[in-house]
Amino acid sequence: LIEMHVADRVMIAADAANSIACVGLDPRPSLLPPSLRAVHLDRLGDTADAVASAFVEFNLGIIPAVAGHCAAVKPQTACYEAYGSAGWEALRQTIAAARSSGVAVIVDAKRGDIGSTAEHYAQTFFGGAMSLSGDPMRGLGADWLTVNSYLGSDAVYPFLADDRSRGVFVLVKTSNPSSDEIQGLRVDGGNVAEAAAQLVHKWGIGRTGAQGMTDVGAVIGATFPDDARKLRSLMPNTLFLVPGYGAQGADATSAVAGARPDGTGVIVSASRSIASAWQGAGDDDWAAAARAELDSMNTELFAALP
């Protein structure tokens, strides 16, 4: 069995879907349609199980509606973890549904720990945890994981696979207002984010797929387009995962600032705008409303590309 390079898969999916968008799957009770909340409240009471069950129904509506029209989906682990083991099970079902729909899954967990611990996180998201009898077990089935760069290469290598079947997006320049407190510190030849970019480029050497991109991507916030352009020059073969479009205030032009001259190399994520699009439509139309919002996001992003 020849597994395709994870970066090729996402680029081919983007090309087929005519989309560089990534649909965030970050459910929150306050963003669910009231009629959906009511069903699960009635059935399971005001419990974590009810929240988790509502999240699954919501996501299982969104996923088939956006499949084939986006480059990937991106569940944010925090939204699920907040509901304990029930939430974790909702995350597992969400990822399984996306895989069944043939959509690449970027799990946004931003894990970062020393080597032996990073191995456990790799098992969590990609599989291979040891059973009591020593056999490897299934993981969540992610294709990509976001990881933190602060601990250096020890914290990144355990997530990569020899067969390039999975990848990481390493935090380089994040979209939040205080990102410069560490990332903007001046170092020899640039700043900390640029030094992280040089590491990301180095980690990707020898790991390039047929489409020219590596399995070591970078998170580059849409809110700092000048940084994105500079960082692209340091990471010519790196996929950029770009959060911050929409709810965090960046427009399409800013979001694609890190694209390569041919328009490839960026995956722009949006969550709240898509998940809450039903608010302008109607309670029962959340999936169709999400798809309509994704379509207009796709149009905006393409218009902004070089």
Add this chain to the structure above:
Amino acid sequence: LIEMHVADRVMIAADAANSIACVGLDPRPSLLPPSLRAVHLDRLGDTADAVASAFVEFNLGIIPAVAGHCAAVKPQTACYEAYGSAGWEALRQTIAAARSSGVAVIVDAKRGDIGSTAEHYAQTFFGGAMSLSGDPMRGLGADWLTVNSYLGSDAVYPFLADDRSRGVFVLVKTSNPSSDEIQGLRVDGGNVAEAAAQLVHKWGIGRTGAQGMTDVGAVIGATFPDDARKLRSLMPNTLFLVPGYGAQGADATSAVAGARPDGTGVIVSASRSIASAWQGAGDDDWAAAARAELDSMNTELFAALP
């Protein structure tokens, strides 16, 4: 109800226990006594449920044996997450057992994300996630959480509480070999770790307990004692959580290098040496063996203190 400042609680516990040790609760199937593995394999088969159930029995042996003889316990989330929702439930039961035994719980999750996401992680570990009807729900019941500094203050403040009932340990200088790739970069007046230390000091201003320490601690690896001494001068009122003692190669003198002149201010964690102490004793004695190993760790650490 007056809740005591989280830093005072851990310092008073350390004083009462005559210990600056933190017992890591990082279970792995390969480190469990074979007889314990066999019981859970028989009962639940070679499943994630069996692993989780074995983890709980193992931890519920360790916790009462070390309670009152250590400053805190520290479960590593990765070890539990690797077993999905069953593992998450084992983490919950482990934390609940520690609380019942009156031991402070440092959850080692190294989370780091933008503000709105950090709020969800705070809900996960400390409580307050919204139910479907909008009511706050219980969290895992942690006292402290380890967090990543790369995103700056947006990623730290959501974890802190106005009543100082909970705290964070912010990654400053980690124990792993590649930590200097980012943390050792030279910046104006020092390096990145020192800049992070200055932020940690700043975040703690106005948040000091009666014992003189703040609710914004720092993770300072035992493997770099010279850095620890330098970092102490930048963070005089900061609790240091010190990993890397034992299995990662640092001795007691290195582990306490960041202590204040009066010997306070450091909590030294060990996991593998305590969890696998039964290997020199016998299958059924894992709790007593862990306690004996903790006792000798306490003796070593005290001998090394100023």
